[in-house]
Structures are given as structure tokens and as C-alpha cells.
Amino acid sequence: MVLFAALALLGAVFNSYLISLLTIVFLFAFIGQSWSLMLGLGGQLSIGHALFVGIGAYSVAVLDIKYGLSPWLGLLVGSAIAGAVGAALAWLSFRFEVRGIYFGLLTIAAAEFARVMFSGWEFVGGMQGLFFPAQSGESSLLMLRGGARFYYFVALGAVAIGVGVTALIRKSFLGYVWRAMRDDEDASRALGVRTFLHKVLVVSISGAWAAVGGGLLALVQGSIFPDSIMGMGISIDVLIGPIVGGLGTAFGPLIGALIIIPLDHLMSAFSDSIGIPGLNNVAYGIVLIAVVWFLPDGVWPALIGRFRSQKRLPSIRSQIVQTQEVRQ
Amino acid sequence: MGDTFNKDLTRRTVLGGGVGLAAGLMPWHARAASRTVKVGSIMPSSGVLAFPGQACVRGINVGARFAKERFGVEMEIVHADTQSKPENGRIAADNLIRQGCTVLIGAWDSGATISALQAAEAAKVPMVVHIASATQVTSQGFTQVFRFYPTSLTIVRQSLLELKSILSSVDNPPKTAAVLHLNNTMGQSTAASIDQAWKEVDVPLKIAEYVPYDEKARDLSVEVAKAKASGADALVSVTRVNDAIMITRECIKQGWNPKLIFSPNSNGVQDKAYYNALGKYGDGAILSTVWYNPKAPDTAAIIKSFEASYPNEWLDANSGCAFEAVQIVADAVVRANSSVSADIHAALKKTDMDPILMYCGKIKFDGSGQNINSAVTMLQGQGGSPKVISPRAIADASLQYPLKPFEAR
Amino acid sequence: MTALLELSHVSKRFGGLLAVDDVSFSLKERSITALVGPNGAGKTTCFNMIAGAFRPTAGTIRFEGGMISGQRAEAICRLGIGRTFQIVRPMRDMTVLENAMVGAFSWTRKVPEARETALEMLETVGLASKAHASIGQLTLPDRKMLETAKALSTRPRLLLLDEVMAGLRPTEAASVVRVLRRLVERGLTILLVEHVMRIVMEAAENVVVLHHGAKIAEGMPEYIVKHPEVLAGYLGDGFRG
Amino acid sequence: MAREPVLAVEGLNVSYAGSAALNGVSLVVQAEELICVIGANGAGKTSLIRSIAGIVGPASGRIVWRGKDIVGMSPWEICELGIAQVPEGREVFANLSVEDNLVIGGSLKRARGRRDANLQRVYELFPRLDERRRQSAGTLSGGEQQMVAIGRAMMSEPEMIMFDEPSIGLSPALTTVMFDVVKRLHDDKITILLVEQNVASSLSIGNRGYVLENGSVVLEGSGQDLLSNEDVRRAYLGL
């Protein structure tokens, strides 16, 4: 709460650079929360979250640009579609026992498939993309239109709601049931958890949530293209924050995004200022490796000193293997 | 190798983002006018668009040096990298504005340009768009945009007019053409423009087939086979460098010798990598692009200056447009006699200058910010480098037709 | 007294291995029955078929008169059969209490209600003092009791316990037996899988002995321990004297 | 039978994820002895074998092989010392042929040179494996897989073989065969550490035995003594 109050107050005094940087941070944190919900609580790995982000972005863009409808409606429609797509994808996969890393790969395939389809779909602009008209300067909550500061507060609000919802879900029966399902699917089924239903549910909720983030991202960017909004890049950017920050926690995705995105920009600015583009990629790569090496559970759990293993319950065999690894 | 180390560092402001973040906590106030003008350059210098992005950076650096000599404007260029991500366009623009840049140049791809324009719009800082070809860049109501580069429809229409005149001047012109085009943002819009302008211009050539191919295509053998099988005797291709090379190689391997290879609004013939890869096979293909005027008074000196800084690179369309954008800014600053954004904006609105390097009419922006006198140039690969064959006024070589069969080279 | 659970001619085949071979038995309501046999006799397989983890290759399983063979594990749980696992499977990311609460969510969505039930069940098995501990702090016997509490939280009518007393000291085992007796008095029916006869002797009223997948004896514990086939199968042929 | 101890386990503690599996276990194995360790499920028998093999790292305690502490050595180094194992659940390479399984077992440096001869020896001992040398091990019956596991251990010409419940899941007839094999290996002067639940069969062939309960040794003595011990009978039958 204190953090959000502070961020809201600072929003009034930050300069435009920090405003636009933090807006992107919040949006990616918000989308990251949906991803984190899916893996951190539901135990389902998605490497193609760009699919949902893209659906949300296109829903908002198409309804706004083509029909002049309020982005609120676009967000609603987008999250409904993304939720349905997520449910269908999950239903198909889990019905046929596609799980774990295979489900992750399936999400990549689905996202890439959608990307190529959208790039050939003329109605939504194909590869030429969709463009929002320039902001008139008048802020309108109804039409979700406004300047940088307006979107800063929208994104901050979204991420605050995201933190709240994550915390609520964690405390509700869904949180318990999902975490149980993530830790040990068979054991939780023996306790009466309808895992199939809940797996479909968590993917669907996560998809719908990510779509809202995608819709907002489209508004902030002002234009969307299949490559940039549905590409692998988005899927990767989305999941780095939560893993760095702390998977499945309420604040993890926000903390992760707050660390990693500005860091990326700092390194980029630095490598640009010394005239060696690519140095930022090297540095960013090293940072990522270092984070997973030294902070296996992410920054947030380390910060609050609550080390909890995020791993699935290892079988006896892998326990042995792990003991072995420790010794080597 | 090592080109990237060989950067012109003297003009760069080594302003790490760390300073930026710390300074960010304080609200930004408009800076008072000073003798030097800070110009922000937003380019995709890393990420998938790094290739054109870095070419633009080179053009900017050389352009700034030239502008000092020509216009006496002391320019401090601050570079920002979008990492080829649209959402970073705005962040980069805001960062530059915060650092005191009163005019921006960028951002190559339409997505990042639109995103950056939002920041420019909010801060009322003018932005000269050197390249970004989506129509929407100037049609969405932005007031701070000044685009040097023509829209793809303009380029294609002018290209087809040139093509028409070429076809009418040669004996035994080709009858049908296959259109092989890249399906990315640039390729798709160019293809759409071709479709629209072909009839308007009434090109005396029948289009047999459109063959779109994926940007990520790893293999264009089937695409070329398909074009060949359409029975066309001319190839119209819309390409970047990589696929231009791939397509030519496939033509050679599949024994297809169209009489004419023409690439509107493309890369390929204009790039060094194309000749490195194809050698003698690179000759003969024709390409239309926004290009520098080889006969302009300063061209030779500029190319020399460029080569001094970047011995392993060519001055290409990307560098050229970026260079020209810097001159447009310098011209406006001189006329405004101020480095304040509003003054530069007003001056830019009244721009009416002869291009320094690029070939086009007088640079003049209409109400939407579009340069109205843009023009294209036809290049043909001859003797391992691109030669201007049209328009006549600036041509430094004459058209070779038909294409010499590959196996006969 | 009607039979709460009834297995008739149940078999399970894994590839070439006939793990359970035509086994029939039934459980009386409010009783403790033990399923015993040496390692690899098919006890756990039998157990898994009742709990819905495996589908029987042949035969039927009825619970309260309804067919349950072939139903999914979660559905069977919701019908009123709770189970524990031989290799304990706590949710490692959750506290003891949270683990036990998961079971309660099979019949309620209210968190306080689930917490109350879970606490009650932890109390029953003697883990109430460690309710907020993390799993890593539990000893093996504690973990086994937690398994029991989790299963109890689902409010079962039939409780399937897979070797919950293995590895306990005699005094600990005796207290577990007392807990089980109390549960039976409250109306629960219990099926124990046990390896160690000592425990079975104290706890069960009825014993079913499996060997190589087949039932070789059934009856009162006193009868079973004197059964020659059981002795031979269980202890090896040399162990007669 | 007084010979120098080849293996001495002293005060071994092992735990998984915070809970103890072995609690101060000490035992001694002398050269060419056949030692039985009996105990119920979860008593810590498998943990004992895996600690000796170096697969599980003990929290504390010493494992001394021929005067040298081997705690901290890697499993492959320990195998090179001549300690082989027939694990619980057999752990054969299911997708590899029987012969590949055996060859891999015989590829340790200590025995690599005599691989073909050792292969012949295994085939002589288990003619069934000879018949099925090209078949993948996963398609074999449980008893045959057990033969592969034993053969694989023999291929490294070990000084000591540790058996982890070789009779588990086998029919009585096959169980008898397995114990005969163990006895024959022992007769060939191989030191044997046999972990079993089949109390009667194992104790009757063992020189000495240890009873493991809850991760601790509660009884030790000669095979016959233990066999007639009332506590053992009570522990297993509740008589």
C-alpha cells in the first residue's frame, strides 16, 4: 500500500522520461502477474503469453480504430476472447495429457501460429499494423485517452489491482487448491481437487488477464504490429520479470519488472553512449544468468526472507539426484 | 570486422542513463536557448533492426559534422536505442527530451516512430522522421512530425512511372512479371501499393502472379520456382538485402534468367552485402529507392567524409536519409536562430531548402508534415556497385538491358 | 451391517505383470480392515484401484452400492473416500495447516470453514501444535500423520491408509491405533495397508492377506498369524519354527 | 572367520529434506563375509546402500573402505574401488539391449580389459540372458531384469556387491533362485551386503546380520542367532 501511495504521489512529480518508462514497467508487471499466476500458482508453464497479449491488443485496436468503440469494451471483449482461447488451448492440451514443458512448447506454437495468421489478415492491417490517432491532449477515462501521466496512473492502477487480485486469489480457496495442484497433481486429485477443471480455469484466467495488459499496451504504444505485439520477444519479456522478482508472489512480478526493465534501459543507454551496440545484450544476458544462479526463488522472496522452494515436489529419485548435485 | 569499434566518438554525449534516472526525480523544465542545439537521435541500433539502425546512426554522425561546416550549427547529438521494440520509442524520446534535446530525429520503423511521436507531441518537441514509410505516421494528426521520407504509395507510384519509361525505351520489353515480395511491414505495404498504382500508372507489363514470402523464410527455393513456373519474363521483387541475395542465388541455381529484375522500394542492389555475396551476379538488377544525388555539389565530399569515418561501410539510403534529416534540422535551427523547440518547429514548418545530399525536389512539408517533393531514383548494379540510371538529370550510367543471363557471366 | 466397499474379482495387469489377480473382499461399515502382504504383493495396486488412480483391468468396485471402478481420483474422493500415499506427498510450498485445508476444499469454498476443519483434523492426529510449521520441519511420522489429516479433511466415510504406521515406534503406533479407533467410533470405516503385522494385530478386526497379487487368506488377526500359507509367504519357507 | 574389515560404517546420519533417514548407523563388513541387513519399509536400508555407493551424501559419519574414508567421493570413483550394487527396483537401462547393459557395467577401468571374459561368465551364470542379449532390457520379465542387474554388477569384478531387496516382487521359485545366486557369488569370495525383508531366506545364508529400525541398528548378531531371536519374530509377525 505504502509503495503504491508513494508511486502515485511520485507520479505527479516524475519527469516524462520516468513516467513513460514506469508506464511500460507497470504494464509488463501487470502482464507478468498473469503469467506468474499461471505458473506460480497453477503450475502451468506458458512460453507463448504473447498470444493473449496480442489478442487483447488487437481487440482494443480493432474496436477503437475501426468502430470508434471505447477501449473499455475492447478490453472486455479482448479478455473474453483470450480467456476462451486459453480455455480451449488448455482443454485440448490437458485432455490429451500434454503437460509440463510440452504444454509450454504448445503455447509457443499457438502464439507463433496466431502471429503468422494475423500478419496475413488484411482486416486487422496485416503486417502494416493498426494505428491509433494522435492523442488530443484531453484525458478521458471513458475513452481511455490521455497523456503520458494519464497512462501512468492507469498502468499503476492496473498493477495495483493485479497485486490485490493475486493476494486475494492466494488467500481464497482457489489459491490453496492451485498451489496444491502445482506441487503434486496426483496427490491433490486424491484430495478431491478437480485438477482438470482448475488447470483450464487458471490458463483461462491468466489469458484474460494478459489480454487486458495487451490492450493497455496497444493504447500506450499507439500502434500495433503482429511481430511486435505477438512475437516471441513479448513472451520472453513477460516472463523475465516474475522469475526475477519471485514467482507466484503478489509483489514479485512488479519488483522484477521494476528491476529488470530500467536496468535494460540503463545498459542500453550506456552501450549506446560508448558506441558499442550489443554490449547491452551481453550485459542483460549475464544479469539474467546471474539472477537465476544466485537468486533461485527471485528477488522478492529473498528480500522478505521467506525462502520457499518453488519446485514441484521431487520424487525420491530426484531428491537423491539433488543431494548428489549439492555434493558435487 | 570491427566496424562497430570504429565509431565517431567525438560527437557523442557520453551520458549514461544512470545520470538520467537520478535526474529523473526532478521535474524537467524547458531549457533556455543556447548557442548549441541538442539533437536526439532515436534508432534501433540493437535488436532485429540493428542493421538499418546502425546505418542511420552513421548518417547522423557524419551529418552533424557536415552541418557544423555548412550551417555553422554546433550540434550535440544524443543517441538513444529502441532495441527494435516499439514501446521503447516513447521512452527513448522522453529520455532525450529530458536530457535537453529540443529536436528529434528517428526512428526508422513506423511502430517506434508513432510511439516516439506521442512523447514529442506531449512535450511539443518537433521530430524529423528520416525514414518510416507507413502512411499513418503523418495522417494520425500529430503536429510535431516532419517526414522526409515518402509514403510507400508515393515511392511505388514514382517507381512505376520510371519503370514505364524504361520499358518504353527498350527493344523487346518483357511481357509478364511475377511479383515476389517480402511479407513484412514494408513488403506488404509496398505490394499493396504496387497493386494499386500498377493500373493507375498503366505499366505495360502483365502481372502473372503475386508470391508473398515470410520475413522469417529460411529458404526461398520454392518461391522462386513458383515465380519461374508462372512463365513470367520479368521479376518484380520487394526485398531486404538477405532475401534479395537469396532470390538471386535461386534464380541462378534454377536457371531462371528473367529479362528484367526490378525491386521497387527495396534493399539489395543498393547494399554492399549484396555485391559481397553475389559478385558478378549482382549486376543488372534494377532497384528504386530514395537515394543520394551523385551529381550534387557536396556529394563527393560527403562520401569521402563518410568513408573516412567508416571505411568498411557504404553510404546507403539509410545513412543518406539520416544525413539529410540532420541538414533539415540544421537549416531550421539557422533560420530560427534559436535552439528552442517551438522556434525550430516554426522554422521547420517553413522549410524550403534544396536537398544537400539526397535526390529530390525542394524539401517542403505540407500541413500534415509530409515532405511533398520527395523523389525516387533508379539504381542498377553495374560493375559491382549501384549506379544511378534514372532520372536522366542525375544519371551516372545508362541502362543495361536485357539482363545478361547468369550462366553467361 | 451392509458392506460399505466391495471388490469383486478385481484384477490389474501392467504389461506382462499381473499385479492383482482376481481379488474379492468387502469392508463392513465402521470397521478397520487391514490389507497385508509382503512387498510387491499388490496391496498398493489394489489400493490405487479403489482410490481411482488406476482403472482395474477386470472386476468391479462398489462403494455404498454404486460402481466406482474407473472413475477419476477426484470424483472418488468427492464420493467420500479419502486416501493417503505410502510415499508421503505433502505440498512443499504450503504449511502443515494449508496442506490439510486442501482436503476440506473438496466440500467447501469457504476458507475459514476449511481452516477450522483442517485444525480439527490436525488436532485429531496430534499435529495441532505444528499447524504453522513448514513441511521441512516435520519428521517422517509427522508427515504420515499429516497425510492422514489431509485425507480426513475431505470428510470421508471410508479412509484408505497406506502404511501410515510404518517406521513408527511401538508407543507411537499404539497412539495412532487409538486415533483410528476413535475415528471408527465416530462412524468412519478404515482400510489399512500394512506391511508390519505387529500393527495390524493391534488395530484391525479383519485382515486380508495378498501374496503375488492373489488373496491367500482373510479373517481375524489371530487366525491369520497362524495360517501356514501366510507364514510361508510372508517370512520365507524357513521361518516355520 | 576373523579377517580385517573391508568396510566400516561409523555413525552415519543421512536425511532427506530435513527428515532423518539414517540415525547414527554403524556396521562392519569383513572380507568375504555375507552380511544381511534386515528391516521394514522405511527403515533406511536403501539410504544405507546409497550412502555407501556415494549416491546420497550423508550429513555426518564415516564410511571407511579398506582404511580410506570414501565419504565425499563420487559414485563412479567408488565403483572403481570395487563396490558394486544391485539396486532396489533393478534400475536397468530399459531401452538398451541386455548386452549393452552388461557391457556398460563392465566398462569401469578396473575390469575393462577383461570385459569379454566377464561377459561370458555372466552368460554362463544366466543362460537366459545369453538367449536375450539383443533384446532391450525393458521388455524382460522382473526376474530376468534382476539377472541383468546382477550380471551388470558382476561385470565390474567387484570386491563387494550390495544387494537391495533382490527378492522383491519375485515369485517364490525365483526368489529361491536369487538367493542361490547370491550364495554362489559369496562362495566365489565376493563380499556381500544383502539388504532384505525376506528375513528367513536371507538370515539363513548370511554370516552375520543387522536389524535396522527407524534408521538405527537395533540388533546385530550371527544369522542363526537373529533367526531364532524372539524380537525379530515379534517385529515381523507380532507374535
Next chain:
Amino acid sequence: MALLWANVVISGVLIGLVYGLIALGLTIIFGVIRVVNFAHGAMVVFGLYVGYCTGLWWGMPTILAALLAGVLMFGVGYCLESAVVTRFVTRPHHVQFILFIGISLLFTGIQLIWFGPDPRPSVSQLSFETISLRGIRIDLARLQAACATTVLILALAAFLKYSLFGRYIRAAADNRLGGLIVGIPIPKIYAITFGIGTACAGFAGALISPLFDAQPYLAVDFTLLAFVTVIVGGLGSFVGALIGGLTIGVTEAVAALLFAPSMKTALSYALLIVVLILRPKGFFGAKEV
């Protein structure tokens, strides 16, 4: 028309073999170490650069360049595994994913700094040559790549089947605990396996350098390609990788002929989705290597 089809299918088969080799590297790593190497594409790009540089500096024939790239990348893979990846073997997949993203970015960054973003086309004459057989033109670079790939795959298969390390690798893939029990030096085997996997990528990369220009940012594309191929065939299966490569090669070629070529990758993703759903572990099981 028949000739067109024959040409297209043959070219699909030839390039499919190379895809198969790239995928093979990925699949061996997954089959044995159970980590999903998302940096695989960066290794292929390294191979491309080796092909480019050796041709430019020493005029080295592609085939030799491929061998050199294979050896170099083996070393890179070996060191990378034993220094970094080995610590992540038992970590969850998403953590490994971040690790490999990091490695991939690192490599891409190095390539960008070293070579710049410009496409680096091969100077080899091979990139223009074809042989003609009754109207069927066979691309020499592809043919050579396909032949070299076939030889390498056969050699690799023989290595896995008959050599001691090969047996160890198969055993470690099959049953890690079993491997520890019989004294297989697992860390060394893992490092070798990772080395072989990246060597396949490097070898394939150099082989196709006459066909593709080296560029740093191709890494993601090659990674995705390898994944599509591997999943269609079955993650962890040796034969599956090859079948997957051929399937993708031919499907894309035929799809480009039948539909819009720009949609051909969509078709391979669609194929992938169908395969994943119907046969989650691909055409071939996950265990066999």
C-alpha cells in the same frame, strides 16, 4: 508441372535433412540432460559465422569449415555445460528457460559486437552451383549439406551405438540413477552430450552458410525452427529429429507451392499443434536416444 513438384520436394528433403541435424543437437541434449536448450539457435548462428569467416579469410571449403565449426562448438558446449548448465540440471524448466535466454542474449550480443548487424554472406562459389539431372536441378550447397548431414548422423548413430561413451550417453539418458549405480561419470557424460548437441548446431550452421547470410538476430528463428522440428518428431528421439526435419522441410516446400508461401511457417506451426495434441511426445517416444 511434375518437374516443378519433383524439384520442390527434393529441395524440401535436402533442406529437411539439415533441419534434422539442427534438431538432432537439441534432442540429444534434451534426451540425456533433460534441459531444453533455448540457446540452440545462437549456436547455429555461430556456425554460420564460422562458415563465413573461414571462407573469407582462408577460402576454406564449406565442408572443412563445418568440421571446424563442429569441433569449435563442441568445445563451447562442453565448457558451457560443465561451467554453467550443470548447476541447472535439476532446476525447474522455467528457470532453465531464463538461463538459456540469458545465454542466447549473451551470444547474440557478442556476435553483434564482433560482426555488427550486417548480413554476412558467404563468399563461397558453392552458393551458386547446381547439378542438373533430367530437368531436375539440384542445388549443390544443399546436396552437400544433406550428404554431410547424413554422414554425420550415421557417424553419430554408430558412435552412440558402439562406442563406450555412446553407450554411456544412452545409458545416462535412459536411467540416470542406474548410470550412477554402475559408475558412469555423469557430469562428464553430460558435458560431452551438450558438446555433441552444440557441435551438431555449429556443423549444420557452417554447412548452410552458403545458403543463409550470417546475422546475429537469426538465433531466435533457428531456435524456433529446431523446436518445431524436434516436437514434431518427438523431443528426445534420434530418429524423430530426422523425421521431423524431413517433415518440416517437405511440408514447408509443398505448402509454399500449394498456398501462399508467406503462410508456410503457419502451416508448420499448425502441424506442430496437431502433433502435440494427438501425440504429445511426437511421432517417436521421448526416451529413446
